[in-house]
Amino acid sequence: MDTVTLAKRRYTTKAYDASRKIPQATVDALLEQLRHSPSSVNSQPWHFVVADSAEGKARIAKSTEAFAYNTPKILDASHVIVFAARTEMPESHLQAVLEQEAADGRFRTEQARAGQAQTRLGYVDLHRFDQKDLQHWMEKQVYLALGTALLGAAAHGLDATPIEGFDSKVLDAELGLRERGFTSVVLLSLGYRSEEDFNAGLNKSRLPAPAVFTFL
Template sequence: MDIVSVALKRYSTKAFDATKKLTAEQAENLKTLLQYSPSSTNSQPWHFIVASSDEGKARVAKAASGTYVFNERKILDASHVVVFCAKTAMDDAWLERVVNQEEADGRFANADAKAANHKGRTFFADMHRKELHDDAQWMAKQVYLNVGNFLLGVAAMGLDAVPIEGVDFAILDAEFDLKA
C-alpha cells in the first residue's frame, strides 16, 4: 500500500448510506487504529466512545441539535461513530498506568529502562501541568494526532469518514458524563 495514494484518495464524506454496516473485523480494526495511534511521549491522554447501535448514535446525535442540526444525519446514518475525548487531567496515576501497561507489553529491557521512560514522560507532563499551565491544550493536541491517524487509517481500509466538530460539546459532556 502506498500511503501517499491513500492520502490523495481520502476525503470528508458528505453523507453516509445507513444500510451499509461495517463487518465485525472492520469494527475491530477501527478500535485497533484508535489504540495504536501515536501521541507525544506515548501519553495517550484520551478515551473514545464508539457508537454503532441506533440508540448509541442517537445519544451522540443529541449534540447535533439546534445550530448543528446539519450534522445530525451524518451521525445517525454512519455505521459507526467515534467520539474522541481528551482527558481532563494527566495525573500521576495516569502516567503510572501508561508505564505499567508498556511494561506489560514488553517494551522495556529492564527496570532501568522503565524508570527512564517514566521519568521522561513525567518531565514533559510536568512541564505542561506545572510550568506552561497548558496541559488541557497539550492533551487536546494529542487527541488530534489520533484523529489524523484514524482518518488516514480508515481511508487505507477503504472506508469513508468525516471529522465533525460541529456539535454542542456541552451536550456531549452531559450525555456521557465526560467531565466526571
C-alpha cells in the same frame, strides 16, 4: 495501496448510506489501529466512545442541535467515534501506562523504567506548570489519533467525516465523560457514502507544494 494514493482518494463525506454497515472485522481492525496511535511520550491521554446502534448514535446526535447540518452525518453513518481527551493527567494514569509498558517488555532494566517515568512526568509538568497548556497538549495528542483513524479508514475503503460542529458540554453530560475525567474533542463518522453525497464528485483541492514546503 500506497499512502499517497489513499490521502488523495479520501475526502470528507457529506452524506451516508444509512442502509450499509461496516463489517465487524473491519471495525475491529480500525479500532486496533486507533489504539496504537502515537502520542507524545506515549502519554495516551484519550478515551474513545464507539456507537453503532441507532440508540447510541441518537445520543451523540443530541449534541448537534445547534449544528443541525451535522446530525444526519451521525445518524446515517454506520459507526461514530467520540474522541475524548483527559481533563487532567493523574498519577494513576501515568502509573497505568508505565505498568503496561513494563508488561509489554519496553524496559530491559529498572533504570530504563525509572528514566521513562521521569521523562514522561517531566513533559507533563512542563505543560502543567510552565507552559500552562496541559489540556491543549493532551487534545493535540487526540488529533494525532484522529489522523491515524482517517488514514486507517481510507485503507479499509471506508468513508469518513471528522466533526467539530457539536456541543461538547451537551455530549459530555450525555455520556458522563467529565465524571470519568474526560471531555469530548472531536467526532468521527464512518461508513459508506450516499449517492447524494455532492462532495464525492468534486475534485480534491490543496495548495501547491511550493506554498506549503520550505526546504533547508
